[in-house]
């Protein structure tokens with residue numbers, strides 16, 4: 001089969017490799033001038049720092065097959081994400097943990113004491129939290145909510161936590177020990193030579209041809225036996241039903257001679273600081289040494305037609321529109337919608353790779369049996 005893949009991010013790279021190894025001919029169209037999609041990394045010519053162009057990406061997973069997969073194409077070096085936050089003139093450790101609680105309240109509580117103390121702060125009159133705010137007040141009380149959750153959430157989503165569902169903060173968002181590793185996953189690391197080098201290797205197969213700076217349009221689907229599309233779902237239909245809501249990010253890049261902030265990620269939880277965080281990219285590769293530094297000040301705002309869509313909003317209105325697009329998808333025929341934009345979901349890289357492997361294998365099974373392949 002001659003198969004077209006739209007986008008050269010992780011989704012289509014993994015699908016393309018799997019199908020190429022099974023004997024299919026793969027053409028990839030990528031609108032940008034590079035592969036790797038939003039995981040794209042570039043070594044900065046002046047400082048030598050590996051820069052995460054579309055925002056920092058940390059690899060973490062419990063999926064052993066996915067971990068083995070990425071390690072086949074790139075060496076992953078140990079990396080633990082330890083985030084700090086500046087709030088009320090002090091620097092605290094995130095996620096909120098025993099160190100944060102003790103520092104914030106000027107105490108020396110042990111785990112059991114901290115648990116009881118936070119329960120005293122919690123608003124127990126809220127028995128069935130419906131909103132993000134109610135959930136936070138129920139779990140941690142007003143002080144920690146104001147310092148660590150409220151302002152950041154308002155800036156990130158452009159919405160009051162009163163208008164966001166409780167489900168965003170489902171579990172107890174504090175830890176009663178000193179574990180400040182942001183992720184719980186068994187496998188965590190960073191690619192030694194960046195994500196783009198890894199994706200280039202995944203795509204390095206004689207049956208795969210990549211066309212950069214080449215935007216796909218719907219009419220081209222007819223020229224191929226099948227299409228896997230990882231572009232925006234609404235974009236495929238020329239936005240005929242309207243635009244699915246996204247948040248976009250503006251990165252204000254600056255350089256610094258030396259160590260700007262001493263850590264990779266510094267959040268700014270207060271609402272009157274316009275940016276959400278500053279990331280200092282050399283700290284994402286702690287095994288490297290660089291004199292100079294590249295930092296991104298990160299601002300979140302509503303995504304306009306010419307902006308890069310980053311985070312799907314997926315509120316009631318967006319889900320209704322998504323359902324309308326899903327109805328159109330069923331009528332398309334030879335196209336399967338994949339990845340974070342094609343399915344309008346936030347997907348971590350490991351989930352993206354898992355889904356790409358699964359969808360490629362499902363395709364091979366169905367196409368081999370002469371069955372129709374779903375959208």
Ligand SMILES: Cc1cc2nc3c(=O)[nH]c(=O)nc-3n(C[C@H](O)[C@H](O)[C@H](O)COP(=O)(O)OP(=O)(O)OC[C@H]3O[C@@H](n4cnc5c(N)ncnc54)[C@H](O)[C@@H]3O)c2cc1C
Nearest residue numbers: 007009010011031037038055057058216231339340348349
């Ligand atoms: C700010 C941010 C931070 C993140 N941090 C992490 C993290 O720390 N850890 C983690 O695991 N995950 C992280 N992710 C998630 C990660 O970026 C995704 O899992 C991954 O990018 C999904 O890959 P994809 O191939 O589905 O989509 P993308 O990477 O978006 O690739 C899609 C590609 O399709 C191309 N394209 C779109 N339309 C067309 C068209 N019409 N014609 C041709 N090409 C087209 C685009 O140019 C793009 O290159 C983060 C995401 C964001 C937004």
